[in-house]
Amino acid sequence: MDLEQRINAFVKLGTFLSQFSSEIPQRKDDIPFNELFFEGFNHQIKLAQEHNGWFTKENVTFSFNGWCNSLSYKNLNEWTRKYRFTHSKEKNVSIIMAGNIPLVGFHDFISVLITGHHVLVKQSSNDKHLLPFLAKYLEHIEPDFKGRISFTENKIENFDAVIATGSDNTARYFEYYFKDKPSIIRKNRNSIAILKGDETENELQLLSNDIFRYYGLGCRNVSKLFIPRNYNFDGFFQGIYHWNPIMDGAKYANNYDYNKAVYLMSEFEMLENGFLMIKEDKSFASPIATVFYEYYDSIEELKLRLSNEEPNIQCVVSNGIFKNEVAFGQTQKPQLWDYADGVDTIAFLLKI
DSSP: OOHHHHHHHHHHHHHHHGGGSSSSOOOOTTSTTHHHHHHHHHHHHHHHHHHOTTOOHHHHHHHHHHHHHHSSHHHHHHHHTTSOOOOOOOOEEEEEOOOSSTTTTHHHHHHHHHTTOEEEEEOOTTSOSHHHHHHHHHHHHOGGGTTTEEEOSSOOOSOSEEEEEOOHHHHHHHHHHTTTSOEEEEOOOEEEEEOOSOOOHHHHHHHHHHHHGGGGOSTTSEEEEEEETTOOTHHHHHHHGGGGGGGGSHHHHHHHHHHHHHHHHTTOOOEEOSSOEEEEOSOSOOOTTEEEEEEESOHHHHHHHHHHTGGGEEEEEOSSSOTTOBOTTOTTOOOTTOOGGGOOHHHHHHHO
8 A cells, every 4th residue: 555545545534524524414425435434423423422521512523624624635745745655664653642632643643554554542531432433434445454553452562663642740651661662752731822912802812712622621722821011901801702601511610610719719819701710820731711821021031931941832822923833723723744742753653
C-alpha cells in the first residue's frame, strides 16, 4: 500500500465522518459501506455521550466537523508532500491516548498509519467508543490496513516506538518506562491569549470559543489572559456572554459552583458573570469555569517572559504580536501540520 492509497483511504474516512458533523446526522447515499457502519457509528456516539458527560452532542459533532474538513485530499496532500516517504522497515508504534476531548488522539493515529507503520492503541477509559469503530471502517475501505491496527487495555508490549500523552506526573513515569525506545512524550500544556485592550466585540466573541469549547478541557483552550494595566473587563464580559447556556451542562455548573465557593471561602478576589470567573493568578492552568489573568507593562517584556515559559504553552492567541500566534477563535481548529507541543510527529515516525 503506497502513500496515495493511504491518503485516499483517509479522504473516504473524512467523507464518512461528514455525515455526523451536525447535531442531526445526515445520511448520504454514496458513502461506501454505509449500510454496515452508519447506524453503528451513531450508536457509538450515543455510548460515548452516556459514558462521558463532557462529550456533549455539540462537542462531539464539532470534533467530527473539524476532522472531516481536515481529511480532504488537498489538506492531506499538503500535509505529506514536504516529507520524503521511503520504503523503510515497518515498525510497531504504540500510542497512549488522553481522553479529555473527543478523538483527542486521532492525529497521532492517522500519523502512524500514513507513514506506513503499524499502530497499537491504548485508549483512555474516557474516550473508548469512537476510534475503534472508525478503525473498522478504515479497514473496510482499504483492506490493506487490516492487521496494521490493534487496541489494548492491558500493558503495551511488542512495540518499537511510542507516543504518549498525559499529565506532568504520568510523563515522568512514561519517560522512565520508555527510556530505551524512541518516543514523543507530551506533558501538561496550556494556551494563553494576549489582549491589548482595543479588541473588537467580534474578536472577543471569537476568543470566547477558544475559552469555552470542550468546556475548556483541551490543551488548546485558552486558560489565561495577559492584559495591559487598567484593562476594563466590561467589553470582555460582553463579548463572551453568548456562551452563557454553558451553565445548562450539569458537570460544568457543578464545577462553577464548587470553584466559586472555594474562592469565596478563601477570600480570593475575582470577577464573575454567572458562568465564568476570572482571577488574577500567575499560574497557566486554571480550573474549569475559571480563567486566570496577569497584567503586563510592555509587549517586549511579555515576550521575554513567555519565551522562558515556552515548554508550558501550547497556543498563543493574539493579533499581530507573535510570529506563530493563533488567530482569535481558531485554537480548536488546528491544521494537520499544527503539531502538538511543536513536535513534528511525521518527521519522528519517518526516522524510527
